[in-house]
Amino acid sequence: MTTQIPPASLDPEDWPAFREQSHRMLDDMLNYVQNIRQRPVWQPIPDPVRARFQEPLPHQAGSLKDAHETFMQQVLPYAVGNVHPGFMGWVHGGGTPVGMVAEMLSAGLNANLGGRNQMPVEVERQVVRWMRELFEFPETASGVFVTGTSMANLMAVLVARTAAIGKSVRHDGLGEHGAQLVAYTSAAAHGCVAQAMDLSGLGTAALRRIPVDASQRIDIGQLKAAIAADRGAGLQPFFIAGTAGSVDTGAIDDLTALADLAAREALWFHVDGAFGALGMLAPDVAPLLAGIERADSIALDFHKWGQVPYDAGFLLVRDATRHMDAFAAPVAYLRREARGLAAGSPWPCDFGPDLSRSFRALKTWFTFKVHGADKMGAAISQTCALARYLAGRVEADPALELLAPVALNIVCFRYRAAAADVDDLNRELVADLHESGIAVPSTTMIDGHLAIRAAIVNHRTCSDDIDRLLDAVVSFGTRRCNGSSTSLEPPCPT
Numbered sequence: 001m002t003t004q005i006p007p008a009s010l011d012p013e014d015w016p017a018f019r020e021q022s023h024r025m026l027d028d029m030l031n032y033v034q035n036i037r038q039r040p041v042w043q044p045i046p047d048p049v050r051a052r053f054q055e056p057l058p059h060q061a062g063s064l065k066d067a068h069e070t071f072m073q074q075v076l077p078y079a080v081g082n083v084h085p086g087f088m089g090w091v092h093g094g095g096t097p098v099g100m101v102a103e104m105l106s107a108g109l110n111a112n113l114g115g116r117n118q119m120p121v122e123v124e125r126q127v128v129r130w131m132r133e134l135f136e137f138p139e140t141a142s143g144v145f146v147t148g149t150s151m152a153n154l155m156a157v158l159v160a161r162t163a164a165i166g167k168s169v170r171h172d173g174l175g176e177h178g179a180q181l182v183a184y185t186s187a188a189a190h191g192c193v194a195q196a197m198d199l200s201g202l203g204t205a206a207l208r209r210i211p212v213d214a215s216q217r218i219d220i221g222q223l224k225a226a227i228a229a230d231r232g233a234g235l236q237p238f239f240i241a242g243t244a245g246s247v248d249t250g251a252i253d254d255l256t257a258l259a260d261l262a263a264r265e266a267l268w269f270h271v272d273g274a275f276g277a278l279g280m281l282a283p284d285v286a287p288l289l290a291g292i293e294r295a296d297s298i299a300l301d302f303h304k305w306g307q308v309p310y311d312a313g314f315l316l317v318r319d320a321t322r323h324m325d326a327f328a329a330p331v332a333y334l335r336r337e338a339r340g341l342a343a344g345s346p347w348p349c350d351f352g353p354d355l356s357r358s359f360r361a362l363k364t365w366f367t368f369k370v371h372g373a374d375k376m377g378a379a380i381s382q383t384c385a386l387a388r389y390l391a392g393r394v395e396a397d398p399a400l401e402l403l404a405p406v407a408l409n410i411v412c413f414r415y416r417a418a419a420a421d422v423d424d425l426n427r428e429l430v431a432d433l434h435e436s437g438i439a440v441p442s443t444t445m446i447d448g449h450l451a452i453r454a455a456i457v458n459h460r461t462c463s464d465d466i467d468r469l470l471d472a473v474v475s476f477g478t479r480r481c482n483g484s485s486t487s488l489e490p491p492c493p494t
């Protein structure tokens, strides 16, 4: 007598009811995006809402409907708000409904993109080919999706390190040789470049942070001098990370000059193009990126200017062999075959540290296929036009002051006040803005001064949103200066 073992299935018992509830969930998210303007950009999380998420592990089954209701009431209203057109903080993409439904398809397929002989890997390779085309990279270039540019920059350092001192480093470790390696980037580079040096074992002390010029671009003369000094000291320069769109101001290094210098000095030329590299899609931005096509590697994020939902980082490497040299490893359970599901080598897992990987390529593929590269480029151009509009309004208003030139889509400015309190005042103003739900800029330091930083990335943002931001800055600033809503009693505008 045989015993039947039924599946321990987690599939719905009542498919029609599940289908109906699923459709409701889809509709709720479409409503969220469609009506996003009716919401505050952000709102503080009430304590009881936080407390809801400190319950013990639920052992018993609950309903999908109840879980969804909790999500709608306790989670959705208290997100960062980057879907909202008033969100201008840090550098966050706005996402799209197309990307959202593509994510649903990808979750349903539940593909593991580590490798194997499957069409999802071909979709990723399609995006790799598109990026080769966009950046005029050769057929021999490789690319791989990762979480974000922080990871892509780390991987670029590892590829460059292996290229500089040979594959033996992977077995022997850095040793004496590693202690000689020196890398270069600008003082305006993103913090993850230093972190990449840290995590790779090379150490942040081996990263020279070269000063920037008045436009926040790396000073090429000082870079040359630093390389010469390091060579003179018996060190081994190996890596330059140029920035295409600095996180503070959107500055783009002179990539042609960096490419020339890297070629002359035989250094790996990497570009951190986290948000700026996709400016190649915009006819008015692309010329500013001249020289990027000569990079050895480019890190970029589709989830910023590309509007693909989080996360969708990407690393493009000119020479696939060098790329694989840093990551590919022969292990028996990942053996490649000439036929069957284990065919189709190399696999994405040969190009990075991840083995199990999500199908990030699908939402990116959908975004390009449905919107087209030109429309995506037009959205990028539009954010730059809005930044110029914002800067123009700041310059025309005596209560406001521009703190950095506007290179792309980022505007750093402040509310004017007497010198002693101006940083504190502007810090408070930004928190006022956040709590008002009207607009969400962030802050940064420019030449030692606190700046209100508006990074316009969202394709939904329009000039009305810029007006609302500035009107609120001036109104909160005036109110704070009159001492009516604060105990700080900051001085009046100069």
Ligand SMILES: *Cc1c(COP(=O)(O)O)cnc(C)c1O
Pocket: 091, 147, 148, 149, 150, 151, 190, 192, 243, 245, 246, 247, 272, 273, 274, 275, 301, 313
């Ligand atoms: C956002 C950003 C990063 C980090 O990218 P993540 O996707 O957040 O990891 C690195 N460099 C620059 C210039 C950025 O704007």
